[in-house]
Amino acid sequence: MGDIAYKKEELMVIEASKHINDGEIVFTGIGLPVVAVTLAQKTHAPNVTVVVESGVVGPQLKLAPLSIADSKIMRRAARLGSLREVLACILQRGMVDVGFIGGAQIDQYANLNSTVIGDYYKPKVRFPGSGGANPIASHAKRLLIITPHQKRRFVKKCDYITSPGYIDGPYGRKNAGLRMWNPSITVITDLCVMDIDSASGKLQLAKLMPDVTIEQVVENTSFELIIPPKVDVVDLPTETELNLIRKEIDPEGIYFSNKQN
Amino acid sequence: MGDIAYKKEELMVIEASKHINDGEIVFTGIGLPVVAVTLAQKTHAPNVTVVVESGVVGPQLKLAPLSIADSKIMRRAARLGSLREVLACILQRGMVDVGFIGGAQIDQYANLNSTVIGDYYKPKVRFPGSGGANPIASHAKRLLIITPHQKRRFVKKCDYITSPGYIDGPYGRKNAGLRMWNPSITVITDLCVMDIDSASGKLQLAKLMPDVTIEQVVENTSFELIIPPKVDVVDLPTETELNLIRKEIDPEGIYFSNKQN
């Protein structure tokens, strides 16, 4: 543990922000992703353009919005237009560098499920469905997934693939007809960072969160996670990063639980 | 001849205006058509909506514009939008009741040519091409053609079909895949009014202009025009109609030659 106390979600957001480069176009969803992209803008990537599915291009975010339809997300945008303009004329056209997605289940090929748990027609639980997640997963050059690491969430096979990862193998996307057939995918959890093993199209461990062991990760994952010989540890947050989150981006602490790491 | 002196084009425009009903959506081109629709608005059809290919919906025309891109045509429109909005979301969607078109040649099936005279690759004369004419001819429920009646213009077969009439027979449009497969087509010339004989898909004489004989029409038409047993004569213009054209719609006399009938 470092000298500075921080919450798990704070470090997840800080790690995510480092995957965003200056000048890129980032497709943001609600919650932690919008904190991550705002943090990136306030640190190393001031010229990032945020796009939001409802039709917002390039807002100048001050406080983190609470929903993709929150009026705050329209703040001083370059364009307030339509969903088609964003999902078709920016995303499907191939202009989005980084897209954030999530789901109730994620499997070994990084497929995501936000539709049903159980049988599709007689589910145990019904969720809202795709929204913009499927098109983001289909068309963004790089995908970022920020999610809690729980055994019931990291499943061998999703009950329903809402947003495609590598589907069923390294050429799964190509076979399905997706143009962006080999995107980089990064999964950031409270235990570790994962990415895609290009040979198998499966998730592999990339980095551990500070003070987390490989065993802990394996215990909390239902599928067989690929473990490379050498695994780095995520950097501890800096005071600057934490201050930006706490004082500028989310002063009300809306996005962060009270649990400290 | 009536008591009131009038120009041929004036009567053509007045006749055309009678083919427009109140409340209809009319797709207008440049020249005489815009005079005809404005006249209809000022007489029996005040609630006509004019649409123009450049993206104009429902302008309140005062003076006749000189081109479909003349700034005058935007006057107090309901919407200034895009070409796609008009050609796709109004015209192709099937909302246009009446469309005006024209061309350098018109043949016995009311096909129009505004592309080339002669061979397509080595033409005698090259014209501007379709513009919005082809989509209007394809999708409007009724078509109005205002044109001078000349033998070289009324040909047996167009050198190039830019805008389809009945193509090659009563089912020509259906066979080609056009949804609006049996539109009403009315051709108004300085000699007569023609429409479509539904059995053959060919042009037939409908009415004669005042003081014009069937022989004159036949002499000036290169194809064999269908002549029904009984042919009516177009009503003479009223003073009200002429005054509207001369004093309100085209006070500068831009559209009308100095020849009097």
Added chain:
Amino acid sequence: MNSKIMTASEAVERFIFDGASVGFSGQNVVGAPMAITHEIIRQKKKNLTLLGCNLSLPADILIGAGLVRKCEWGTCNIGYRGIPSMGYSARKYYQEGKLEIEDYEHLGMVSRFLAGEMGLPFMPVMSSLGSDILKYKAPSTEKKFEIIENPWNPGEKVLLMPAATPDVAIVHVQRADEMGDAIMEGFTATIPELVRASKKVIVSCEEIISSEETRNYPEMTTIPYIYVDAVVEQPWGSHPTATYRYYDCDVEHLRMYQECAEAALKEGKSGMQKYQDYLQEYVLSCDTFNDYLEKIGGVKKLMELKQRMREVI
């Protein structure tokens, strides 16, 4: 031209019918046409098919009122500050087998409206591929999609999605004139395509303005009158969702709604009564949407929401 101004009650009576397919404006907690939605519940228009990208609250409350047969949606997401995203009525009815859902994703769904507004039978889409959105058809659908080869790049797959052309679209906007020219502020989401794809259109608005005003700057008119059949003036007409630049969403009321819907899902008979009580109190016992506005807190609450929007933008 004749004025299209009418009351919510008249608009629903004239244009919504049992079995109609109805498209809705609204994204999560912004821009849902709640005044018209309440009126549909009061008039008990049933067996409805709802269409939209994010159907959110209007779908959930119509489902909870037992009026919906089927939804074709990208999502039904009401999520906001502490409020669960899934509409609980939708969850309940689907899980109990009382609701048919055709799942799409937002790009596929807006592409269907795009085909509809342009008079095309289908639209090519390059997402949905490889997902279970294509695997699971809704029981009623004969052909949810078609995959063809790209004629300009043999071997490449292209998904075709069929046009969607709802019987009626219901949208809430900031301003409209009596003919139906409507001005939207903020993002327009799927409104332009949805409206132009629909056979009839009901526009509810915060304010009616004169045609003189709309025609001064026609570039700003989002929907020209030719698509519009009814104009309903209802200030705060999207409450408890927000209307951009006018008022913020009412988080407290939204939470209360979701609590009632959650109770109906989880607490059996007493929970279902709780939801029925909500409907009775806030919809069925109200003659008009103004009565509802009184009940949710009246002038004081409305001014507070107005003020909150000012702080947000």
Added chain:
Amino acid sequence: MNSKIMTASEAVERFIFDGASVGFSGQNVVGAPMAITHEIIRQKKKNLTLLGCNLSLPADILIGAGLVRKCEWGTCNIGYRGIPSMGYSARKYYQEGKLEIEDYEHLGMVSRFLAGEMGLPFMPVMSSLGSDILKYKAPSTEKKFEIIENPWNPGEKVLLMPAATPDVAIVHVQRADEMGDAIMEGFTATIPELVRASKKVIVSCEEIISSEETRNYPEMTTIPYIYVDAVVEQPWGSHPTATYRYYDCDVEHLRMYQECAEAALKEGKSGMQKYQDYLQEYVLSCDTFNDYLEKIGGVKKLMELKQRMREVI
């Protein structure tokens, strides 16, 4: 963000190359990007392919300058009060076999840009069917179109047209900020689709305004900066065509241009000299578009055109 403001000369040097495919704004006598067009002639960028619905004056003068290999258009129409509609240089070069034309119609052409802007390989179109637009392919084109059966209505034909994605789009608008957010007034014709379908975009504008101003009401921004590579400020930059709400077209100059082009077509060597003299006087001998504006009548003429627009609208 970095400013994208540059001179017309810099913009053409950086983004137009020999053999490029270039799309243009402009409908007949409104909104043609003449300042950038003149600069292309001065820099002699050649073997160009031009794309647009109505290519009008920019195409005709580039063809007359001998810089165009091919056009893909709906029309080339300059018609106005006594001015013949067909561009005479286009007619001359085509009739003499020196220009390739792929004829489309406006709906087909804008559908091609629509496919391009959405990242789709093709767009369904329901016009062109039955016409000779489908009969005559341009010599260079492998597959101008494809007709398939509607999967949702067997027996119905649907035309597919391939996406158009020009290397560069050149458009003239009223106002833009230094990042490239551009505001168009009046009809937008094909500008939204053309710009978003193109790989690079040059925006010339009457006025540069601040980002503070564009971001006050982002609903009005026609083109957001993400599509834009160069912003060129050039008042009266579309002369002799009009810029809506700014100035009317210059009928006298347009007529003079068409007379020179007609002479080149009909009067042999002396006529061709007349056209060359026009190019020399009004384009080649000018360092910048401001020099041209002096020659066509200077301040007095420009104020007259401004006044004419006021009377028109």
